[in-house]
Structures are given as C-alpha cells and as structure tokens.
Amino acid sequence: LGRHKTPEAALASIEGRGRKLNKWARDIAAKVTCSHEVIELPLVDVSGEDLGLAQVYTTREFYQRAATFGLFPCPADAGLALADQFDAQPPGDYRRIAMEGIADSDRVLDVFCVCHGEDGLGLEPSDGYPDSQWAPGDRWVLTTRKP
Numbered sequence: 639l640g641r642h643k644t645p646e647a648a649l650a651s652i653e654g655r656g657r658k659l660n661k662w663a664r665d666i667a668a669k670v671t672c673s674h675e676v677i678e679l680p681l682v683d684v685s686g687e688d689l690g691l692a693q694v695y696t697t698r699e700f701y702q703r704a705a706t707f708g709l710f711p712c713p714a715d716a717g718l719a720l721a722d723q724f725d726a727q728p729p730g731d732y733r734r735i736a737m738e739g740i741a742d743s744d745r746v747l748d749v750f751c752v753c754h755g756e757d758g759l760g761l762e763p764s765d766g767y768p769d770s771q772w773a774p775g776d777r778w779v780l781t782t783r784k785p
Contacts, residue, residue, distance in 0.1 A: 639719050640673040648672060648718040657721055657759040663750070665742040666763055670714045679716055680782045682709055683733060687774035698768040700778065701736060709780040711736040717750025720779065721761040727754040736780045739766025752779070 642648035645667045653659060659667075686695050689703045701711060717735040727733075732753040739747035748763035 640676040662742045662763040663761045666740040672715045712781045721752045736778045
C-alpha cells in the first residue's frame with residue numbers, strides 16, 4: 639500500500655498497466671483513502687470452502703469464520719494496490735477483496751474484485767452487502783494484519 643497517494647493516481651497506474659475499469663469501480667475508488675506511507679500488507683487468497691464453509695454462506699459469515707483463522711478484511715486501498723501489481727493474474731481468475739463495502743453512485747454497496755475475465759484484466763465492483771450469499775468455491779483476498 640502507499641505507492642499511490644490518491645485514488646486518481648492509483649487508477650491512472652492501473653489503467654496504464656492495461657487493466658480495465660468500469661464506472662462503478664471508479665465510483666467506489668473515488669471514496670477510498672489511500673495510505674500515505676508505503677506498507678507491505680500480507681494478503682491471503684482463500685475460498686469459503688478453504689475455511690470449512692461447505693454450503694452457501696453470507697459475507698458476514700465468511701468474515702466471522704475467517705477471523706477464527708486469523709484472517710481479516712483489508713483496507714479498501716488493498717483492492718487498488720492488488721489491481722496495480724497483479725499483472726500475472728491467470729484467465730478466469732476472480733478475487734473479491736474482503737473489505738468494508740462502499741456505496742457507488744447508484745447507492746449500491748460494493749467491494750472491489752480484481753479479475754481476469756473474457757475482456758482481459760479488470761477491476762470491477764462486486765456485491766458488498768453483509769447478507770449477500772456466496773458459493774463455497776468463491777475466492778476472497780484477506781489480510782493477516784488485524785485492523
């Protein structure tokens with residue numbers, strides 16, 4: 639974190655590296671406070687299934703379960719930092735950032751999703767409501783650093 643001091647600078651770098659951004663990703667990025675000091679944040683990529691959630695689960699249940707493994711939601715600028723630094727993301731890979739949801743311009747609560755979809759590398763919004771439901775194999779990025 640902290641390589642870019644403003645969301646605008648982070649978005650310019652992300653786009654400059656060829657990652658696509660949509661309107662809603664820009665909306666929530668504009669509301670992010672970027673770290674002003676360079677910090678190496680340890681990130682962990684896990685699914686609900688990795689944490690023992692074998693059935694459909696909610697975002698709230700996932701965060702609660704993750705905490706029992708010493709895993710915590712990330713600061714929002716982790717989504718921007720990962721999108722800026724993860725050039726080798728494999729096709730078909732979607733990594734939702736576990737973070738506090740941010741309301742976009744349509745007042746929909748979103749989190750970041752760093753992805754490599756059919757259109758190439760992207761940074762997209764994903765459902766950020768605590769009661770949203772997810773499949774056991776859906777992947778999330780968390781941190782080991784307690785907030």
